[in-house]
Amino acid sequence: MTVVVSGVGVVLPRARSAPELMAPAAGAPPVEPKDLVGRKGLRYKDRATQLAYCAADAALRDAGLLDDGGLRVPGGSVAMVASSNYGNLDTICRAIDTIAEHTAAAGSAMDLPNASSNVIASSVAIRFGLRGPNLMLCNGATSGLDAVHWAATLIRGGRASRALVLGVEPDNESVRAFTGGSRTIDGAAALVLESEESAAERGATASAVLGDYVRGAGLGRTLERLAETTGDRPALWQLPEQRAAAAPDTLLEGVDRHDLGEVFGLGSGALGVLQCAAAVGWFAQGGAGPVYATAGTDADDASAGIALRGRAAA
Amino acid sequence: MSWAVTGMGAVAGLGGDVDELFRNLCAGRSGVAELRGFDHALHTARHAYEVDNRPAPGVDVTRRATGLLLDAVGQAVRDAGLDDSDLSGVPVLVGTGLRELRSVELWRTRGADFPAAELHFGTALREAFQADDTHTLSNACSAGLYALALGVDLLAQGADTVVVAGVDVLTETMYGLLERVQPVPPTRVRPFDRGRDGVLMGEGAAAVVLSRVPGGRPVHGLVRDVAVNCDAFHVTAPDPAGIAEAIREAHTRGGVKPADIDLLMVHGTGTLLNDEAEATALADVFGPDRDKPLVTATKSMTGHTSGASGLLNLVVTLRCLAEGRVPPTVGLDDPVDEAAGFRFVTGEAAHRPLTVAQLNAFGFGGINAVAILEAAR
Numbered sequence: 133m134t135v136v137v138s139g140v141g142v143v144l145p146r147a148r149s150a151p152e153l154m155a156p157a158a159g160a161p162p163v164e165p166k167d168l169v170g171r172k173g174l175r176y177k178d179r180a181t182q183l184a185y186c187a188a189d190a191a192l193r194d195a196g197l198l199d200d201g202g203l204r205v206p207g208g209s210v211a212m213v214a215s216s217n218y219g220n221l222d223t224i225c226r227a228i229d230t231i232a233e234h235t236a237a238a239g240s241a242m243d244l245p246n247a248s249s250n251v252i253a254s255s256v257a258i259r260f261g262l263r264g265p266n267l268m269l270c271n272g273a274t275s276g277l278d279a280v281h282w283a284a285t286l287i288r289g290g291r292a293s294r295a296l297v298l299g300v301e302p303d304n305e306s307v308r309a310f311t312g313g314s315r316t317i318d319g320a321a322a323l324v325l326e327s328e329e330s331a332a333e334r335g336a337t338a339s340a341v342l343g344d345y346v347r348g349a350g351l352g353r354t355l356e357r358l359a360e361t362t363g364d365r366p367a368l369w370q371l372p373e374q375r376a377a378a379a380p381d382t383l384l385e386g387v388d389r390h391d392l393g394e395v396f397g398l399g400s401g402a403l404g405v406l407q408c409a410a411a412v413g414w415f416a417q418g419g420a421g422p423v424y425a426t427a428g429t430d431a432d433d434a435s436a437g438i439a440l441r442g443r444a445a446a
Numbered sequence: 447m448s449w450a451v452t453g454m455g456a457v458a459g460l461g462g463d464v465d466e467l468f469r470n471l472c473a474g475r476s477g478v479a480e481l482r483g484f485d486h487a488l489h490t491a492r493h494a495y496e497v498d499n500r501p502a503p504g505v506d507v508t509r510r511a512t513g514l515l516l517d518a519v520g521q522a523v524r525d526a527g528l529d530d531s532d533l534s535g536v537p538v539l540v541g542t543g544l545r546e547l548r549s550v551e552l553w554r555t556r557g558a559d560f561p562a563a564e565l566h567f568g569t570a571l572r573e574a575f576q577a578d579d580t581h582t583l584s585n586a587c588s589a590g591l592y593a594l595a596l597g598v599d600l601l602a603q604g605a606d607t608v609v610v611a612g613v614d615v616l617t618e619t620m621y622g623l624l625e626r627v628q629p630v631p632p633t634r635v636r637p638f639d640r641g642r643d644g645v646l647m648g649e650g651a652a653a654v655v656l657s658r659v660p661g662g663r664p665v666h667g668l669v670r671d672v673a674v675n676c677d678a679f680h681v682t683a684p685d686p687a688g689i690a691e692a693i694r695e696a697h698t699r700g701g702v703k704p705a706d707i708d709l710l711m712v713h714g715t716g717t718l719l720n721d722e723a724e725a726t727a728l729a730d731v732f733g734p735d736r737d738k739p740l741v742t743a744t745k746s747m748t749g750h751t752s753g754a755s756g757l758l759n760l761v762v763t764l765r766c767l768a769e770g771r772v773p774p775t776v777g778l779d780d781p782v783d784e785a786a787g788f789r790f791v792t793g794e795a796a797h798r799p800l801t802v803a804q805l806n807a808f809g810f811g812g813i814n815a816v817a818i819l820e821a822a823r
Contacts, residue, residue, distance in 0.1 A: 207678055208691075217565060221550065227619040228551045235488045236622030244623040245681035245810060248543060249584035254811020257678045263688070266676035266813045267592065270545055270584040272566040278581055282596065289599040291674070310550065311562050349534065349578040433568035434578045 135284045136338035136443070138294070138331045139195025139324030140409050143168065143186040144317055144396055150339075150413030153321075153406060156395050163319050173259060176242045179302035180219035181255045183320040187298055188256045191322035196336050197294070198260065205334070207263035211292035214253035215269040215279035215299045217401035218307045218316065220246050225306035252300060264292040269401070273373060273428040274347060274436035275299075276404025281345040281438070283325045294326040299402030314398040321402060321409045339412045343422065343439030351426065354435040355383055358424055362439045367421025368414055370407035372429045373399060379429065390414075403427050408440060415442035448668040448820060449601050453528070453609075453655030454761045455521025457514050458748050459495050459648060463521060467758075468765045471773035472795040476747045477648065478634045484618050491624070491631035494616055495648030495749025508549035508558050512570045514651035514754075515540060515613040519575065523609065526655035527663050533577040537605060539597050540567045540582050541589030541612040543752035543809070548617045567613075577609075586809030587715075588674075590652070590756030591817055595672035601658050611653035612757035621647055628717075635750065636777035637714030637743035638721045638785045645715045648749025652757035665822040667764035670802075671699035677812025683719050685812055689727035692814035693804070697731075700818030702802055704735040709772060709803040710788075711763045714743025715750050724806065725784035732788075740798065742791045746776040756807035756815060763803045767821035772796045 140150045145160040147153045165174055165182035169189050174182050192198035197205055223246040230238050245251050250268035257266050265286050269279045276299040283295035301307070303318035331338050344361040346354055351372060359365065369384050373393045392406050393399050399406050407425035414423060420442060428435035454464050459477030461467030470477075477495040483506045486492065497514060500506060519538065523530045546565050552558040563569045568580035585592040590612025597608040624645065625631060632643035656669065673695035677688030697703065713724055729736060744762055745751075751758055766772050774791045781790060805817040 208675070212676065217562070224547055224550055224617070224619050225554050227623060228554050231488055231618060231622045232555045236625045237490065239619075239622050239626050241623065241626040243619075244627060247617070247619045247623050248586045248810045249545060249547070250543075250586045250589075250809065250811055250813065251681065254586075254676065254681060254813060257676045257811070258681065261678050263676050263678045265592075265595070265674045266585075266811065267596075268584045269581065270566055271580075271582045272563065272568050275566070282581075285596065285599055285603065288603060291599070306554075310553070347579050349572070349576075432563065433572040433580065 133288050134328040135287055135325050135342040136328050136331055137323050137340040137412055138326045138336045138338050139191045140412050141187040141190025141194060141322040142409055143183060143190060144319035146396065150409050151417050153410035154413045177255060178220055178223050178246050179304060180216055180300050181252050183302060184252045184256050184298055184300045185259055187320035187322040188260060188296055191296060191324050192260060195324035197324060203261050207261040209264060209293040210262040211264035211283060211286045211295035212253050212257045212262045213267045213279045213283040213295055213297045215275040215401045215405060216252055216301055217270055217275060218301055219252050220249050221310060222304045222306045223247060262296060273432040274434060275401035277425060277427050277436040277438050280404055280408055284342055287325060287327050293330040294324060296322055296324055297405055298322040299405030301400045301402045316398040316400060317396045317402060321406045323405060323408055338443050340415055340443060341441045343441060345438045347434055347436040349434055351379060351429050351435045352383055354426060354437045358437045358439055362422055364422055366424040368419060368423045370410060370423060370425040372427045373403055374429060411440040448670040449598060449656045450660040450668055451654050451666045451764060452657045452660050452663045453522040453526025454666050455518040455525060456652040456758060456761050457517045458650030458758060459497050460748060464761050468762060471744055471747055471762060472771055474774050474776050474794060476776055483616055489622060489625060493633050493646055495646060496616060497649045506552060508552050508560050511546055511613050511615045512567060515567055515611060516570060516574050518651035518653040519609060519611050522653035522655050530575055533575040535579060536607050536609060537600055538571055538577045538580045538609040539593040541593035541753045542582060542584055543586045543589055543614050544617045544620060545582060545584055548615055551618050585813055586811060587752045588756060588807040588809035588813050588815040589753035591672060591807040591815035592674055594817060595674045595815060597656050598669060598672055601656060606658045608656045609653060610656060612754040613651035614752035614754045615649045616647045634777055635716040635745050637716045637746050637775055638781050639778045640780045640782055642716045645717045645750045648751040650748060650751040650754045650758050652754055652761050654760060667767050667822050668820040670818040670820055672815060672817040673699055674815045679812045682810055684723040684808055686723045686726040688812055689723060689808060689814050690730045692816045693727060693731045696816035696818050702818055704732040705738055706802050707739040707804045708800040709766055710739045710741040711759050711803060711805045712741060712743050713806040713808050714745050716745060721782060722784050725782060729784060736787045737789055740772050740791050740796055741788045742772050743775045744773060759805055763805050763819055767800050767803055770797055770799045
C-alpha cells in the first residue's frame with residue numbers, strides 16, 4: 133500500500149509553512165497559540181499541547197479534513213500519533229517543586245492529566261474528534277521519524293484510513309535545565325498521512341510519497357539501508373541533530389545537506405516530523421529526487437531514516 | 447490469524463517472575479504496603495503496591511523503571527530461547543505511562559545525575575541487549591496493550607519476532623496529584639466494590655516474545671488480535687461508548703462472540719469512574735451472555751501498575767488459560783449495580799477449563815485497548 137502526505141502544518145517562530153522550513157523567515161516572535169486557534173480550550177493545557185493544537189489545526193485544514201464545521205471525515209477513520217520527549221517536563225518539574233516545598237495537598241488537580249506524557253496525543257484527539265488509534269511516542273532522538281513509521285503502520289494495517297502525525301517540543305526553563313541549556317524549537321509540525329486510495333477517494337492532493345523506514349545502530353548503516361530500499365541516491369539529506377557527533381563528510385558525499393536543528397533549535401522528538409514537512413516544502417519549491425530524513429547519530433541509541441519522494445516522481 | 451507467545455517475563459511487588467506472581471495472585475495475596483519511596487510528611491495517602499528493591503526504606507534512586515524493564519525483557523527473551531546478548535534487528539516495543547519521569551523528579555529535587563538520553567528506554571535496551579529497534583510508547587495505562595497491538599501489526603506485516611513489554615514505577619507527581627482527586631486516600635484497591643475509595647499506584651514490568659513461527663519452542667498461548675481506539679471525549683474520564691466500541695472491534699478482529707469468552711480480565715482500577723464505565727460497556731456488549739465468562743481484576747492485588755498493567759495481565763491471563771485457574775478479585779464484597787450479573791471470582795481462585803479470554807486496558811485521554819487471547823492446545 134502506498135502512503136502519501138496529504139497535509140502539512142508548521143508552527144515555528146521562523147516558519148509557518150513547509151517551504152519556510154527550507155527558507156526560514158527572518159523575524160522570530162514566539163508562537164502565540166491564542167492568536168492561531170483562539171483562546172477557547174487553551175486554559176490548563178501545557179505549552180506543548182497548545183502548540184500541538186495549532187499544528188494539528190493547520191495540517192488537518194491543509195489536508196481538507198477540517199473546516200469551520202468540524203471534521204469532514206468519520207472520527208474513527210483518523211489515527212493520531214504524537215511525538216515529544218520534553219512535552220510535559222514543565223508540568224512534572226512544577227508539580228514536584230510544589231510537593232517538595234508545600235506537600236501534595238498544595239498541588240493542582242488540573243495538573244493531573246498533564247502528569248501523564250500522552251496528554252498531547254489525547255488532547256488533540258479530543259479537540260478534533262479523532263477516534264482512531266492514539267499513540268504517544270517518547271522515543272529519544274529518532275522519535276519523530278518513529279512516529280511517522282507507526283502512523284504508516286497503522287494505515288497499512290487497516291486500523292485507520294489516515295493519520296495525523298505531530299511532533300512538538302516546548303521551550304521553557306525546565307527543558308533548558310534538563311537538556312544542559314538547549315533551546316528547543318518551541319513549536320510543532322504535523323503531517324496528514326493517508327493511503328493513496330483514501331486520498332484519491334476524497335479528491336485530496338498528495339504532496340509527497342512516503343518511502344521505507346529503517347531503524348538500527350549507526351547512522352552510516354542506516355543510510356546504506358535506505359539506499360538499498362530506494363535503489364537511489366538522495367537529492368537532499370535532512371541531517372540528524374548533531375550535538376554530540378557530527379555526520380562525517382564521507383557519508384553521502386556530494387549530496388546537499390540540510391540541518392533543521394541549526395536554524396530552528398533543538399528538534400528532539402519533533403525533528404523527524406519537521407524533516408518530512410521540510411521535504412514537502414522542498415518538493416513544493418521544485419526540488420526533485422528523493423529526500424532522506426534521518427535522526428539519531430552514533431552518539432544516540434539508534435538512528436532512523438525515511439525516504440520521501442515528490443508526487444510528480446512517484 | 448493468531449500469534450504465538452513463546453516467551454514471558456514479569457516482575458512486580460508480588461513476585462520476581464511469572465511463576466511467583468501467578469502463585470501469589472491465585473493465593474489471593476495482596477502486594478499493598480505502607481508507602482516506601484516518598485517522604486510521608488509530604489503525602490496524606492499512605493499506601494502503594496511497590497516493588498521492594500530500594501537500597502533502604504525511604505531512599506529512592508533513579509532508573510528503577512529501567513531496571514524492572516530490563517529484568518522482565520531478559521526473562522522473556524531467555525524463555526523464548528533467543529540470544530539475550532544480541533537483539534539487534536528485533537523490534538522491542540515498550541509501553542509505559544510514566545517513562546523515567548521518577549528519575550526526572552529526583553534530578554529536579556535532589557540533583558540526581560540523570561541524562562536526557564535515558565528518559566526513554568532505548569538507551570538501556572541497547573546497552574543491555576544490543577537492541578536497536580526499540581520504541582518507547584507513552585500511552586498511559588493502556589500502553590502495554592497498545593504496544594501489543596503494534597507488535598501484532600508488525601507480525602502481520604512481515605516481522606518474525608517482536609518483543610513487547612510494559613513498565614512503570616511510582617512517580618511522586620502522579621501519586622501526589624491523585625491525592626487531590628481522591629479526598630479519602632484509599633488503603634487498598636477494591637475493583638467494582640460499592641465501598642471502593644479509588645486507585646493506588648503499583649509498580650512492575652512484564653514482557654512477552656511474539657513469534658510468527660514458534661519453531662518448536664513451547665507456546666504459552668496465542669494472541670488473536672488487539673483492538674485500539676480513542677474516546678476523544680475527556681482527558682481523564684472514560685466514556686462507556688468508546689470502551690464498548692473497542693470491545694466490539696476486538697471481538698470482530700478476534701473472530702469471537704461474547705458467548706465464546708471464557709475469561710474476562712478486566713481493567714478494574716477501583717476508581718469510581720472506571721469501574722462504572724467499564725461495567726456499563728461490558729453489560730452493553732455482553733447482554734444476556736454476561737453470565738458466561740468468569741471475571742477477575744488483578745489490580746486488587748498488584749495495584750494500578752499503569753503502563754505495565756496490560757502486559758502483567760497478559761502473562762497472568764495466559765497462565766489462567768494454560769492452567770484453568772483464575773485468581774480472585776480481592777476486596778470485592780458488594781459489587782456495584784452496573785456489574786450485576788457478571789460472574790466475578792471472589793474469595794479464592796476458581797478452577798475451570800478455559801479457552802478464550804478477553805483482556806481490557808484503558809488509559810487517561812480515553813485510549814482503549816482490548817485483546818483477545820487463546821489457550822495453546
